[in-house]
Amino acid sequence: MARTTSLSGFTEWLPEERLVELHVLDTLREVFERHGFASIESRAVETIDTLLQKGEIDKEIYAVSRLQENEGSDARLALHFDLTVPFARYVVENAGHLDFPFRRYQIQKVWRGERPQDGRFREFTQADIDLVGDGALPFRSDVEIALVMAQALEALPIGDFMLRVNNRKLSEGFYRSIGLEDTTAVLRAIDKLEKIGAEKVSEELTSSGAATEGQARQALALAQIRATDTSFVGQVRGLLGDTEADELLEAGLAELEEVVAELNTRVPGRVTADLSIARGLDYYTGTVYETVLLGHESLGSVCSGGRYESLASKGKRTFPGVGLSIGVTRLISRILAEGGLSATRKVPSAVYVALRSEDDWGAAQDVADTLRRRGYNVEVALKAEKFGKQIRHADRRGIPYVWFTEDDGAHEVKDIRSGEQSSADPATWTPGAEDVLPRIVESATD
Amino acid sequence: MARTTSLSGFTEWLPEERLVELHVLDTLREVFERHGFASIESRAVETIDTLLQKGEIDKEIYAVSRLQENEGSDARLALHFDLTVPFARYVVENAGHLDFPFRRYQIQKVWRGERPQDGRFREFTQADIDLVGDGALPFRSDVEIALVMAQALEALPIGDFMLRVNNRKLSEGFYRSIGLEDTTAVLRAIDKLEKIGAEKVSEELTSSGAATEGQARQALALAQIRATDTSFVGQVRGLLGDTEADELLEAGLAELEEVVAELNTRVPGRVTADLSIARGLDYYTGTVYETVLLGHESLGSVCSGGRYESLASKGKRTFPGVGLSIGVTRLISRILAEGGLSATRKVPSAVYVALRSEDDWGAAQDVADTLRRRGYNVEVALKAEKFGKQIRHADRRGIPYVWFTEDDGAHEVKDIRSGEQSSADPATWTPGAEDVLPRIVESATD
Missing domain, CATH: 3.40.50.800 (Anticodon-binding domain)
Known part of the structure; x- marks a missing residue:
């Protein structure tokens, strides 16, 4: 486990470690298929154009080019940095051959040229599930996807975990209700809460003119709300006082309430409504999810995702979706490093x-x-x-x-x-x- | 199946096609594990130095670099073009953690920037098995590896196939016996037999001064020998007449005889001694294998490999090995294109x-x-x-x-x-x- 690798950020498992990884991957596949999710794989490379279309990219991209290439002969290519962007392209390209709503799982390597550090890899495996509709996708998909992933995580030998769920509509609707207009700026500031603390977030909000001190205080109070049941609804309403709730807020409250209630019924003890979760500037438009391993909070989220009203579009046709992604390599690396799990032998032979x-x-x-x-x-x-x-x-x-x-x-x-x-x-x-x-x-x- | 792909040479399967691929991959894994082979995966990238060390490379390499890279900050990287070179590096790096003889299987994507054409892909999956020793590896490994692969291929729904086996020692020993000195030049010329025909090979051999007309005739006659049993031994001896057999030839004859006899006993009808097989200029030193799908000969070899006296070395320590590699994507592409196989449904759900x-x-x-x-x-x-x-x-x-x-x-x-x-x-x-x-x-x- 403490072996050094010859290329920093690129981990290779020994045969006995690979058995742990295989066990994890086999278990995920089994649970995903048990819920009717179909396997696909996408190519490892995308055109750089496709990767950049998705807006701001904080992931460092690995470009790919033929050593003996004639300049300009091919589209410029790069290795995919997640499985969502490739899946969106796949859906558009193959829409005529797919049946919607479409449940798919995808377990593949992705590459990011980030500075390697504990729990961060330049090559790592992701395991994604997504549910995608053609034009519309019922909200209960947000419940289903979380249920499937909670059952998958329960099947893994990783100990206790907690899904932390929020809803973009709830946050944005709340900001609107209290008169905040630049909701993106507020979301961006609140997203830094865990990193820089409440005081600095408040400073950023007021000095930029995005919020008054009172508004900043209310936005921060919203982000403090945590509940393992649906009591967060009352807390949000309490925070608003006599202020009328924007209808986006009402929609967000109802959605998050449904997710929390259903998860509590079907996988008790696995969900917290955490109104600080923002998932950065990703393309999410409703439910957002993170997952922490209890006792390993420093690892960050091991399973994240959310709802996007338009995962992909083809002319006027849009494909809304909701998905979750497990960072498998990070999970296994921690499991192995802590000495928690091992294979009973190094080889298949009995x-x-x-x-x-x-x-x-x-x-x-x-x-x-x-x-x-x-x-x-x-x-x-x-x-x-x-x-x-x-x-x-x-x-x-x-x-x-x-x-x-x-x-x-x-x-x-x-x-x-x-x-x-x-x-x-x-x-x-x-x-x-x-x-x-x-x-x-x-x-x-x- | 006749879908066009958005990037030439990069195939992506529909969910129902992916089920066929999964079936093939699951079957291979099961057979490999049944024989005690352990799974490993290597990283997708190697340093360009590692890839070039293996001598002449006719595979076009995809270089990989970070888009925002500081010039010269990292080793130059490229995607691996096979699983043998990465495995050799893995063995050297992890020799202290592995137990030899080491049986491993490895099923991963590889990348080659070749011109895409029927049955050729720029991204494709290989399934490799290798048996590697520390310092020495008993010859019967050459039999075992072929047996495992024959059983794996029999378990796949691909119809009839034939392993075509030769032995480098046999060819080189024969050339030596008849007085040919530049055996590499002769092997290189004979390797073109199928492509350019006997006349041109003979011309190349004589005009380069590598062989007299009589020697060229004998070398060509050797390459014509085919036998589904061990009768090739008598044919080779007949070709030599009164000329004394070089001891390398004797070794090669004995080895090939053992492979053919054992395969005929354990997987009847699956082997032909084909004395034209040379496997290019690869690093093989003994047994060489190719495999054709009967009725799909145009596809070329779908499973190839051989014995290498030094797959890898670490100072004075060498690791001899023998291995076989299936071109999975090529195989599946043909299966699907011919409409021979399909999944009973598109999704896991019953x-x-x-x-x-x-x-x-x-x-x-x-x-x-x-x-x-x-x-x-x-x-x-x-x-x-x-x-x-x-x-x-x-x-x-x-x-x-x-x-x-x-x-x-x-x-x-x-x-x-x-x-x-x-x-x-x-x-x-x-x-x-x-x-x-x-x-x-x-x-x-x-």
């Missing part, structure tokens, strides 16, 4: 068939094939070394069983952990149920 | 829970969750549209069952294909075994 002599290889393969046909992962020794050496080679990698073929053709199998050895028939012998596949177990409690 | 009214969503989710807990993939309608419309939305995507909750709380399930509808209990109802998951079926025989 059985290591030893060689008695060099001539024994064919018979050993027969044994292995019989076991393989019965669904077990088996490898055969490459060389008839001393049994002790063969056993050590299996043991070092955590393979639980070593198989021996005796001179008289009888078979014996040894459980390396207990040392017990008994006669066995490859057509009927069965390993312990827990030994069939490598498992991911908690190696320490923290 | 059941579509319809909404009677907008208020029905919670109850519908309860039904869905009960079914999901029992292992079925289920989606719930987002809107209480007319039943006919909801059923069509399910049907269009091939979802076999629609679930209805009646006013009185009773449940009914409709098989869309037969139109049959019957009462059902989400806690006990079972879909047809063939309907649980989307399946890949032959949609046409060719």
